[in-house]
Every structure is written in C-alpha cells, then in structure tokens.
Amino acid sequence: LPDEFKRALPVINQLEQAGFEAYFVGGCVRDAILGLPIHDVDIATSAFPAEIKAVFDRTIDVGIEHGTVLVLTEDESYEITTFRTESTYQDYRRPDHVDFVRSLEEDLKRRDFTINALALAHDGTVIDLFDGLTDLENRCLRAVGQAQDRFKEDALRMMRGLRFVSQLDFQLEEKTKQAITAHAHLLAKISVERICIEFEKLLIGKNRSQALLLFVETTCFKYCPQLAQYQAQLLAFANNNRNExxxxxxxxxxxxxxxxxxxxxxxxxxxxxxxxxxxxxxxxxxxxxxxxxxxxxxxxxxxxxxxxxxxxxxxxxxxxxxxxxxxxxxxxxxxxxPIHQLKDLAINGHDLMTAFQRKGGSWLKQVLTLCEQAVLNGEIANEKTVLLAYAKEQMNCEKID
Ligand code: ATP
Ligand code: MG
Incomplete structure (x- = not known):
C-alpha cells in the first residue's frame, strides 16, 4: 500500500471495528495502481452517514444528502461516503436523489468508468467487478455496464471520459466512443461550469491531442460554448500541436x-x-x-x-x-x-496641475502617458524636475487638449 493509504488505514480500521465495510475507492485507487501521485484518498463504507459520525470524534458534514462526511484525523481529512445507488436521473444530469445501500457492488456499479470502479481493501486486495485492472493494464477507458445507458443517466460522464483520455493518455474503448457520439447532444443539458472543469483538465492533460480529436469525432465540441464553428481549427490544433x-x-x-x-x-x-x-x-x-x-x-x-x-x-x-x-x-x-505602473512615475497629476497652474482634464492623462513612455523607452530619467521639463516641452509642441 502507498503511504497515503497507510496513513488512512486507522480510519478504515475504525469503521471495520464498528462492524462496517470500508474501502478506498475511485480515482485514488486508479492513480495508485498507475503509479501516479494520489491527491485525494476517498473512502466508501457500508455505514450510513449518522453511523459514520457516531464512529469518529471529529467530523464535518460536507454533503450529508449525498452520504459524504469529512472525517478529521490528527493531520489529515478524508471524505467518507456511504455506499449508494443513484436511481432517479432527471434531465440527464447527476441525480438529485441517492439511496444509501449496504453493498459495495451496488456502489461500484453506479461509477462511470471501469478504471474508476475499483475498490481497495485494508489488506491490499483489489475488488474489481468490471475488469478495471485489465483496462488499466491496456490503458483503455471503458464505461461501466452499458455505455449507452450510462451517458444518458449523466451526460457529464462524456466530458469526464474525454478528460481521462487526455489526463491518463488512455484509448477510448470503441463501444464507449460510439455511445458518446450517440449522446453528445445531451451535453446541452449540463451546466457550463461543470463542462468547463472537465474541459480544462482535458486541455492540460498529457494527451490533449488525442482527446481533442475525439472531442471533434464524437461531436461533443458542438455542444460546448462557442466551439461549434471551429471544427477544422480544433482538428488542426489536435494534429499540429502535441506539446503538453x-x-x-x-x-x-x-x-x-x-x-x-x-x-x-x-x-x-x-x-x-x-x-x-x-x-x-x-x-x-x-x-x-x-x-x-x-x-x-x-x-x-x-x-x-x-x-x-x-x-x-x-x-x-x-x-x-x-x-x-x-x-x-x-x-x-x-x-x-524603470517603472512598473503609473504611480511609480516621479510626478503625478497633482504635480502637473500645480506646475502648469491648470485645472484637471484630459490633458493630464495625455501628458502622463507621454512621460510614462519616455521613461520606459529610456529617453529620460524618472526624476521630478526632468519629467516636469519634459512635460513642458510636450505641452508646447504636441496637440494636447
Ligand atoms: P480526479 O483524479 O480528477 O479526482 P476522480 O476519478 O477521483 O479523478 P472525482 O470527480 O474525484 O474523479 O470522482 C471520484 C469517483 O467518483 C470517480 O473515480 C468515480 O468512481 C465516481 N464518479 C465521479 N463522477 C462521476 C459521475 N459523473 N458518474 C459516475 N461516477 C462518478
Ligand atoms: Mg478525485
């Protein structure tokens, strides 16, 4: 077990001692197996939220309606989420209602991709119900279950899929790709903010190029803001520029x-x-x-x-x-x-008004801009007397209102 998991073992153990099941799940298991750095250690458990809170001294309700409780240990915090199913999907968006269940299998079934549906037990055993390990090995991104259904349930998963292709440099499995193509239009139902989070991760991923090709091929790009008209340019970008x-x-x-x-x-x-x-x-x-x-x-x-x-x-x-x-x-x-902003200039508007006995007006900004440019170009020093002399000169010869 990687250190991040070892440090979290007491949390798992406490849940188990209280008679519940608990596992590491999701992205952290995937990343650990890939040898990538682990950012968040997520734990799933058969304990219901109230039961989680009864087991630990220090908890914070971060998403109790989704079954998520934050557990604080000495120097870490862990999101612990009750096993759940997501039954009612309205409008092709993430469900507004979840059911807590006692079975890990039910919980893993509702996850998006096989590589994200792995669970890791306290003894290092991997629970792999959908051949996620094989897919990790083959660097293949495959939806859990029937891809068609999964993208209909939650259309954001399509953008997540493209994001993982880029981030992990995986191949998109053929049926999964076909299902994305068939349901790309459902992205119109998803909030721009959530699409944007995934798109940004796609843009900074290892294989942006391949993900952009799929973004176009599956027609997802047509349902993202302002991109529908840029098919050719997106393809050119994908083909010509592969730098991470x-x-x-x-x-x-x-x-x-x-x-x-x-x-x-x-x-x-x-x-x-x-x-x-x-x-x-x-x-x-x-x-x-x-x-x-x-x-x-x-x-x-x-x-x-x-x-x-x-x-x-x-x-x-x-x-x-x-x-x-x-x-x-x-x-x-x-x-x-010599200067980094207007206020670094050794004179200001007030100085000019006093020196020239004139009221404020648009001439001030014009003169200050000329001084700013002269100082930046190294023509004159940034000193008050020099600047005032320069300003006088400019006021005489330039058309200053
Ligand atoms: P990252 O490394 O970016 O955090 P992640 O896989 O951990 O990737 P999260 O958004 O943190 O992504 O989600 C954690 C887990 O929850 C996923 O691994 C997946 O199992 C599940 N999940 C997240 N979003 C969805 C979704 N829209 N549909 C189904 N399962 C999801
Ligand atoms: Mg995560």
Whole structure:
C-alpha cells in the first residue's frame, strides 16, 4: 500500500471495528495502481452517514444528502461516503436523489468508468467487478455496464471520459466512443461550469491531442460554448500541436491562439465558458503579447503591461511557438523596467496641475502617458524636475487638449 493509504488505514480500521465495510475507492485507487501521485484518498463504507459520525470524534458534514462526511484525523481529512445507488436521473444530469445501500457492488456499479470502479481493501486486495485492472493494464477507458445507458443517466460522464483520455493518455474503448457520439447532444443539458472543469483538465492533460480529436469525432465540441464553428481549427490544433501544457491559463491561450482568435475575441468566448475574470484578463494579455512577439521582439513598453505572475506563462506560450523567450530573461527585463505602473512615475497629476497652474482634464492623462513612455523607452530619467521639463516641452509642441 502507498503511504497515503497507510496513513488512512486507522480510519478504515475504525469503521471495520464498528462492524462496517470500508474501502478506498475511485480515482485514488486508479492513480495508485498507475503509479501516479494520489491527491485525494476517498473512502466508501457500508455505514450510513449518522453511523459514520457516531464512529469518529471529529467530523464535518460536507454533503450529508449525498452520504459524504469529512472525517478529521490528527493531520489529515478524508471524505467518507456511504455506499449508494443513484436511481432517479432527471434531465440527464447527476441525480438529485441517492439511496444509501449496504453493498459495495451496488456502489461500484453506479461509477462511470471501469478504471474508476475499483475498490481497495485494508489488506491490499483489489475488488474489481468490471475488469478495471485489465483496462488499466491496456490503458483503455471503458464505461461501466452499458455505455449507452450510462451517458444518458449523466451526460457529464462524456466530458469526464474525454478528460481521462487526455489526463491518463488512455484509448477510448470503441463501444464507449460510439455511445458518446450517440449522446453528445445531451451535453446541452449540463451546466457550463461543470463542462468547463472537465474541459480544462482535458486541455492540460498529457494527451490533449488525442482527446481533442475525439472531442471533434464524437461531436461533443458542438455542444460546448462557442466551439461549434471551429471544427477544422480544433482538428488542426489536435494534429499540429502535441506539446503538453501544465498551466491552465497558458492552455486556454494556446487553444484560442490556435483557433485564430484575436485578443478582442477572448472576452466573449471565456464569458460563455463562465471562467473567472482574472483568467479572462490573463488570456487576453497573453494573446496580445503573442501577437506582438510574432511580429517583433518585445520592447520596454510591451513588457510594461506584464506582471511577475504572467511572465512565466508568457514565456511558456512563446516557447510553444518556437519564439525564444525564457522566463528568466523575460523576468529580468521586466524587473529592470524603470517603472512598473503609473504611480511609480516621479510626478503625478497633482504635480502637473500645480506646475502648469491648470485645472484637471484630459490633458493630464495625455501628458502622463507621454512621460510614462519616455521613461520606459529610456529617453529620460524618472526624476521630478526632468519629467516636469519634459512635460513642458510636450505641452508646447504636441496637440494636447
Ligand atoms: P480526479 O483524479 O480528477 O479526482 P476522480 O476519478 O477521483 O479523478 P472525482 O470527480 O474525484 O474523479 O470522482 C471520484 C469517483 O467518483 C470517480 O473515480 C468515480 O468512481 C465516481 N464518479 C465521479 N463522477 C462521476 C459521475 N459523473 N458518474 C459516475 N461516477 C462518478
Ligand atoms: Mg478525485
């Protein structure tokens, strides 16, 4: 057993001593067998939620209606979920009602893919009712039971499937693929937020390329926001660009660059995907910078729009386009800029109004922008007297309102 499981064994043991069954289940078992890092150790048990809470001193109700209780140990916390079936699926979405059951088999049956339907007992025995171990061995992603039914029950599973193909670099089993193709339209019933979570994992997965091909082939792309018109571009992206991208922001920027988006088109696109404002701003900036870099090398004025967090992302994006911009050099150049924001300028609007005895107005912004540019370009020093002299000069010769 991997250490993560060993550390959790007391939790399993306590449930068993109280007369219940308890197993490690789902993604953690799959990842452990694949030798991948384990992020969450999930436990399934025959104990009902009230019974779980009676066994442990410290618990938190995180999803009691779904049978999930968080158990706190000395230095860890574990999600413990009662064995359950999901009987009533309304609208092709995850069920709003679950039934707690005492049988592990029932619980494993309702899971999406065979490789996610493995359970691991305290002694290291794997319970494998659907040949998940063989599929893990063959790197094959197969729905549990009748694929057709499973995607009808919960259409999100189709996007999860494509995400696992990318993340694990697995092949999609033929019947499972056919069933996804037949039911892709049901994705329209699923919330954008939930589709987005899976799509983002697909974009940062090991085999994004293959997953994107299947995304197009199964027609899932037609039922995702803003992508229906981009079949050819998605295929070209899948076929021409196989580099793994670990960063989500870079992954979105690469997708949009490959689809031929300008930075102006980013906002409506990502709004439709309901991503955060921060992501939207970052992707916009990355596309702007990429477009510039494809025409010429960066100048100080370009770098001024960056921030330290985006520098490594920009570097990654440039390198994906064979544009040599290492994060180190880019960061050095960014940090060496004489100013990083308008308020770093040695004069402000107030200084200008006093010096020129004029009221505020649009001239202030214009003059400050000229000063900002001159300082960034290294034409003048960022010193008050120098800046005021420069401002005076500009006010005389430029058309300042
Ligand atoms: P990850 O490594 O991304 O967490 P995971 O397989 O653990 O992958 P989770 O969303 O954490 O994915 O779900 C845990 C387990 O719950 C899955 O392994 C699977 O057995 C089951 N599961 C999750 N979502 C579904 C679903 N929509 N339909 C059926 N089973 C599901
Ligand atoms: Mg998980």
């Amino acid at each position: 991208v670990a960063d989500m922001t870079v992954a979105w920027a690469l997708l949009l660059a490959q689809l031929g988006f300008s930075s102006k088109q980013v906002k409506p696109f990502l709004k439709a995907w309901k991503t955060s404002n921060q992501l939207c701003l970052d992707v916009q900036l990355l596309l702007q910078m990429l477009t510039i870099r494809q025409q010429r090398v960066f100048e100080a004025l370009d770098l001024y729009h960056l921030n330290t967090a985006i520098v490594p992302k920009l570097s990654q994006l440039c390198l994906l386009y064979q544009l040599p911009e290492t994060a180190e050099v880019l960061l050095q150049r960014y940090q060496a800029l």
